[in-house]
Amino acid sequence: MFRSLNMDPEKEDRIIKAATKVFAENGYQRASTNAIVKEAGVSKGILFHYFNSKKELYLTLYEDLSELFAEKIYNQLDSEERDIFEIIRGVSIIKFEMFSMYPDLINFLNSAFQEEAPEVKEGIDQIKGALTDSSFTKLFSNIDATKFREGIDVGKAIQIIYWTFEGFANQQQAKARTISVNELNKEEILAEINSYTELLKKSFYK
Amino acid sequence: MFRSLNMDPEKEDRIIKAATKVFAENGYQRASTNAIVKEAGVSKGILFHYFNSKKELYLTLYEDLSELFAEKIYNQLDSEERDIFEIIRGVSIIKFEMFSMYPDLINFLNSAFQEEAPEVKEGIDQIKGALTDSSFTKLFSNIDATKFREGIDVGKAIQIIYWTFEGFANQQQAKARTISVNELNKEEILAEINSYTELLKKSFYK
Amino acid sequence: MFRSLNMDPEKEDRIIKAATKVFAENGYQRASTNAIVKEAGVSKGILFHYFNSKKELYLTLYEDLSELFAEKIYNQLDSEERDIFEIIRGVSIIKFEMFSMYPDLINFLNSAFQEEAPEVKEGIDQIKGALTDSSFTKLFSNIDATKFREGIDVGKAIQIIYWTFEGFANQQQAKARTISVNELNKEEILAEINSYTELLKKSFYK
Amino acid sequence: MFRSLNMDPEKEDRIIKAATKVFAENGYQRASTNAIVKEAGVSKGILFHYFNSKKELYLTLYEDLSELFAEKIYNQLDSEERDIFEIIRGVSIIKFEMFSMYPDLINFLNSAFQEEAPEVKEGIDQIKGALTDSSFTKLFSNIDATKFREGIDVGKAIQIIYWTFEGFANQQQAKARTISVNELNKEEILAEINSYTELLKKSFYK
DNA sequence: GATGAATGAGTGTTCATTCAT
DNA sequence: CATGAATGAACACTCATTCAT
Secondary structure, three states, rough: OOOOOOOHHHHHHHHHHHHHHHHHHHHHHHHHHHHHHHHHOHHHHHHHOOOOOHHHHHHHHHHHHHHHHHHHHHHHHHOOOOOOOHHHHHHHHHHHHHHHHHHHHHHHHHHOOOOHHHHHHHHHHHHHHHHHHHHHHHHHOOOOHHHOOOOOOOOHHHHHHHHHHHHHHHHHHHOOOOOOOOHHHHHHHHHHHHHHHHHHHHHHHH | OOOHHHHOOHHHHHHHHHHHHHHHHHHHHHHHHHHHHHHOOOHHHHHHHOOHHHHHHHHHHHHHHHHHHHHHHHHOOOOOOOHHHHHHHHHHHHHHHHHHOOHHHHHHHHHHHHOOHHHHHHHHHHHHHHHHHHHHHHHHOOOOOOOOOOOHHHHHHHHHHHHHHHHHHHHHHHHHHHOOOHHHHHHHHHHHHHHHHHHHHHHHHH | OOOOOOHHHHHHHHHHHHHHHHHHHHHHHHHHHHHHHHHHOOOOHHHHOOOOOOOHHHHHHHHHHHHHHHHHHHHOOOOOOOOOOOOOOHHHHHHHHHHHHHHHHHHHHHHHHHOOOHHHHHHHHHHHHHHHHHHHHHHHOOOOOEEOOOOOHHHHHHHHHHHHHHHHHHHHHHHHOOOOOHHHHHHHHHHHHHHHHHHHHHHHOO | OOOOOOOOOHHHHHHEEEEHHHOOOOOHOOOOOOHHHHHHOHHHHHHHOOOOHHHHHHHHHHHHHEEEEEEHHHHHHOOOOOOOHHHHHHHHHHHHHHHHHHHHHHHHHHHOOOOOOHHHHHHHHHHHHHHHHHHHHHHHEEEEHHHHHOOOOOOHHHHHHHHHHHHHHHHHHHOOOOOOOOHHHHHHHHHHHHHHHHHHHHHHHH
């Protein structure tokens, strides 16, 4: 997966993991290459030997993790599914599970989403654009419009649904900073996802 | 408005404007006090004479601009209005107009909203909390629930409406980075706000 | 006492006291004029109006407090006394009492004694020289040499006695940093002064 | 001796020497890292690469030079010697010779002895404590008390002897600031050390 | 006389990147 | 291939002194 010249795969992995963690925790600017090499237990030189600059490291990471994430979604999601709520719930659950398993990955992706540093902003947007075109819109392009009530602008309805789940996810993440996730509130969260789903279905569906 | 000891008001203004701009464009961390004093055309010393630290400058700015913004909202909004769509449309329009007049102010507030730098995060949250309690929730506390259809969870419906307009605003802002706002798309944007309003009303209201 | 041009005596006093304290606690270099004016509750300008520079403030202070101290010694000491032990014991006790009443004064004088900052070092030495010549050596110039045993170099013996009490004072001061002085150890200290006196008398006197 | 990771020993030496000199001449506070790197002819970065802060540089220096000094004393002193005058004369001579060879070292150690800067004071005391316990008191713990005259408090007598030589050393050092040491006064100084020794022996010994 | 706003060189420290080994 | 020593510009912040009011 990673475009290695001659990379020792174990060392590769250590750098990837360390960089993901450090970038996720600090954002692009605050993350120092020193912290990354220290966390990875490798030398300074090797980092710049493989990735030529901090920027390239970040963007490579972003691209690869985004792809990994998209693949996961693509593989685990029933591609025949045409009900938008089922699609979004599916995505939410996959995201939720990945967060339990690879919190750094999800945190990195989220922090990248709102990264402001000009050195990488453009690069992020380009990668995001490419990915969105190739896989993300696909997700929403096949929606079964016949389930919506007459007179409803389906495109806009989909946007509303999307923003709702996005807003909800942000809300949960904000909470998660103070309260640690455990089984108890996992149930609660899923229940609340269902409430929003029901409400939107009742409103938009026939 | 600004707690100046005896600041020359013109110099005060230059510092405020410069800091707002530089912070808005770079976020807390990347923004350098050097860039601010250069932009403002003042000496290094004077900045620290009035604001004791970069952190204090940022937080003072945030507090004052938030208040200014909240006041504007408070003054221009009909406080008798109990229809949530009218409230949110009002807020959106005020925001929109302020962005045309003081783009740095709005950009600063938005960037503060998602600021990650630990030096100021807590401070931002505190100020936000104080403001939200005193004025923002007030906005939504008085909603006329009788307009909603039977069986609809009004609290959740309000959240959806809020997230929708928030998502829309973000979308517009993202576009605005590449395309400059002009009269033409102002009309379009307002039209689209209306479309979303109609759609949500049709779905949630009796 | 202080060479005031037109100084408001009450303001004068506040500056003097504040400067003594701040210099005593921080030494010349670390003491900031800001801290002094803040402590004194006066404006920055007035400090530099009366004393033209930090250096002049320090040296003026040093000179005046030294004189004050020398005067106190001179007044309270029996000038007819020709026994060196009585003289030194007298000085020690006066110092000790002054420390209880004006700790900043004594602390300032002590810190000045070992001040390293080149801006003031020379000035201190000059003042010290002048004072020592005019009053301090006088103290020791009149010693009754006949009390010493035959064959003893009286000048050197006096030096030894002087260094002993100086060393003892430093030792006490070092202790005082951790333990606060109270009545109990005041007695102890005086007792120990007496022991050293006895020992030296037994050794040097006939 | 110095805990260098992989320091080029010649560069190491330059930094050490420069820092010793600059600290000795200015004390902790006034000594600037700029002055040190300039004196050493190295880059700013490298100083902080090896020593993480000015404080650490100072304390490392202090510890190493103290040890070096203690070792020298330990090695050159006859450990069987139980006559306090011989011990102290030995120490004085070693100190004197070291001052001729490494004046900065001795000056640094002396200035550290009376360093007031709060950033390093505690650290100095800790190191001093550790050293004193391990080696210095050892020097005085084995004194032959039988040489002292009857009725003399040996502990106090030792203190007097110690303070005398300390006072003498300070006096010489103060002089040395204005007059440079040369062979001529080396002889004089040793002669004077002998006079004080004789006087104290005559007074305290049987 | 009295104020405190204003200056700008100076401080300790950080950091991405390079390169001799 | 791999190391980590080395660089130096940039950073936030301080401070004695001046001067318009």
